[in-house]
Structures are given as C-alpha cells and as structure tokens.
Amino acid sequence: MQRALLLDSLREELRGLDEQDLLWRVRTLQSPSAPHAKVDGKNVIVLCSNNYLGLANHPKLKQAAIAATRKYGAGSGSVRVIAGTMDLHVKLEKELAAYRGTESSITFQSGYATNLGTIMCLVDERDLIISDELNHGSIIDGCRLTKAERRVYKHKDMGDLEKQLQGTERFRRVLVITDGVFSMDGDIAPLKDIVKLAQDHNAVTYVDDAHGDGVLGENGRGITNHFHLEGKVDVDMGTFSKAFGCVGGYVVGSKDLCLYLQNKVRSYLLSGSHPPAVAGACIAALQIVQKQPSLVKKLWDNTRYFKKGLKDIGFDTGNSETPITPVIVREARKARELADNLFKLGIFVLPIVFPMVARDKARVRTIVTSAHTRKDLDVALAAFEKVGKQLALI
Numbered sequence: 001m002q003r004a005l006l007l008d009s010l011r012e013e014l015r016g017l018d019e020q021d022l023l024w025r026v027r028t029l030q031s032p033s034a035p036h037a038k039v040d041g042k043n044v045i046v047l048c049s050n051n052y053l054g055l056a057n058h059p060k061l062k063q064a065a066i067a068a069t070r071k072y073g074a075g076s077g078s079v080r081v082i083a084g085t086m087d088l089h090v091k092l093e094k095e096l097a098a099y100r101g102t103e104s105s106i107t108f109q110s111g112y113a114t115n116l117g118t119i120m121c122l123v124d125e126r127d128l129i130i131s132d133e134l135n136h137g138s139i140i141d142g143c144r145l146t147k148a149e150r151r152v153y154k155h156k157d158m159g160d161l162e163k164q165l166q167g168t169e170r171f172r173r174v175l176v177i178t179d180g181v182f183s184m185d186g187d188i189a190p191l192k193d194i195v196k197l198a199q200d201h202n203a204v205t206y207v208d209d210a211h212g213d214g215v216l217g218e219n220g221r222g223i224t225n226h227f228h229l230e231g232k233v234d235v236d237m238g239t240f241s242k243a244f245g246c247v248g249g250y251v252v253g254s255k256d257l258c259l260y261l262q263n264k265v266r267s268y269l270l271s272g273s274h275p276p277a278v279a280g281a282c283i284a285a286l287q288i289v290q291k292q293p294s295l296v297k298k299l300w301d302n303t304r305y306f307k308k309g310l311k312d313i314g315f316d317t318g319n320s321e322t323p324i325t326p327v328i329v330r331e332a333r334k335a336r337e338l339a340d341n342l343f344k345l346g347i348f349v350l351p352i353v354f355p356m357v358a359r360d361k362a363r364v365r366t367i368v369t370s371a372h373t374r375k376d377l378d379v380a381l382a383a384f385e386k387v388g389k390q391l392a393l394i
C-alpha cells in the first residue's frame, strides 16, 4: 500500500514536469566522446561535451588506462585510508601538485564528492558561507549540508559581496565560495577582487575551477594561474571529468590542508577509491596537457571563431568569456525546439532550462573543443543560422 502511494505521487510529479517540458530526455552515445559521434543512431557533430581538450578518447589516455588495469586490476579494493591507496593514486597526486605548483594535492571520486565533502568539513555552526548566486549545484548542496549560516551575493557583484562581508567578525570562519568559470553562462569570476575583499575581511576563499582547469591559464593551469593568484586562494578545487577527459575531483594546496582533508572529508573516507584505470588515465592527461600547449591554444582559437560566428548570425550569447557559449532564447519550449531541430541537422547540443537556469533564461549551451575542425564549426554555424531563421529566433 505504502509503495503504491509512493509510486502514485512520483508519477504525478513526473507528469507535472513533463507538462512544463522540464523532463530530461537523455540521448545515448554509441561511440566515444569526440567531435563526431553516433548519438541515438545518428552521426552528429557534438557541441555539448565537456571534453575541452579532446582527451576523453585520446590514445595515450586509453593506453594508460589499459596498462594500469593490466598491472593493478579493475578495482582498487578499498577506500583510500584502508587498503585502497595504490602507488598510482599517490603518483597522480604528486604530478597534479607539481603541475599546479602547490605543495600537495588530494583527489576524490568526483568533483561533486569533493565539494560536498570539503565544504562540509571546513565549516560548522560557528561559521558563515558567502556564495555567488550562480554557483554550481554541487556547491549549493555542499553548503546545505553544513550547519553554517549561508548568504548569497548577486552574481559577480563585488559591491554586494563587500556588503555581505560587513560585520562578520563574530563568526569563527567566513568562507567566500565561487565557481571559477560559471557553468551555464561561461563567464569568469573576478577572482582577484574576491580574494582582495576576502583578505580585507579576514575571510577564506574557495574556488571551484571545474570549467577553468585545462582551459584557463598557462597550459590549462586554471583560474589561479590566469589571474596570477597562486598561493592566494585558500581552497583551489577542480575536476578530471572535464578538460582532462576522465573522472575525479581534487583540491590542490598546502600539505596541511590536504592532510586535514584526508583525515576529515567524509566522501573521501567513506567511499571506494578510483579504479587503477582512472588514476592511470588522469596521470596521462596531465602529461599531455603539459607537453602539448597547442591543445589549449587550439581550444581558444576555436572558441573565438565559434562565438563570433554565433554573434554574427544574431544570437544572444550572454556574457560568455570561455568555450561555454550559451545561445539564449528565453523560453524553455524554444530552447527544446532549437536543440531538436539542430539534432535533425546533425548537430548535438543541449537545451538548458529551469531549474539549471532561471525560468526566463532558457538556452542551448554550446561547448567547442580543441578537437573540432574549422569545417565542423562552419557546418554547425550554418545549421544554427538555418534553424534560427526557421524558428524566428534571429
């Protein structure tokens, strides 16, 4: 009886979401994540992956994953602190710290697990978190899991952040937290100003650079490198699931911070460590990024070309400054139609609607990679222009 009631109410909720056009319709890849892929039986140009540097299907990553599996097996056998730390995990953390020029680093199963676990272990009821209103859901969830007081500042509004920082002396810790690159709009946090304001008010800074790692800075060293803020951001977090083409979250920083997180973060302590293949592939990704600066350069060449193309056609691309370029059409239904019609023409992009963005900010989000050719981008732009005219969006 209880079970039937539960299912009834879930179905009702699903119907409501469906009526508002808010249900995910998940497409399935039948080939690797690459600029050209087979998706739901159709050959398409992929413009919605986070595979910024084309590493997800890179021969060197595949080789490294296979070699690690041969030597160490399919699974790690345990959580990191019991019997699940292999020399491969340690090597990855050493190479990551060396790449980023920090004393130490710590890796987690995912970026999501990193944010939840790290935010949770840094603040409690004695503390205050001040968060940008457009921060990623994993930051929001991490903040919700703490007993800290929470305040939200207007997106990138330094006047508002300063206001929120006033009169915060009574807290033990004040944590200012921001995305490095905002995942729905592709704009960059004014990290220099944030760090300065935080320092002035004795607050701690935390940056989630999931979309900046491998993208911003010299050889993709991320937002702290981009703004020359090395050593000035207290918690510098990122992921291997985007530009680095694999999976896994991390924090880079001082030895003591990483040691503390190793001992305190529950998502680290209570969950199995990466399979050897993952650690092996991540190490290969770091090596390639450093050896081939042309990857990041090509990513930016493609970004500039495609963004200009969309603007020239007449689309509203918002405030994007990175490879994430939204095509803002406002209504959810229009975003769906745009994505559906583009798919019919062989262009795979995703509609992004409420609750991921505000109800009146529905969009199609495009992400170019270094692996796209000029021709891919020209084909995509021609399709955008055609569908944009069909739907009277331009």
Ligand SMILES: *Cc1c(COP(=O)(O)O)cnc(C)c1O
Binding pocket: 110, 111, 112, 113, 115, 136, 138, 179, 183, 208, 209, 210, 211, 239, 240, 241, 247, 248, 249
């Ligand atoms: C993707 C993303 C995450 C989550 O990273 P995963 O490693 O995929 O779990 C966290 N924060 C931001 C800003 C992201 O874009």
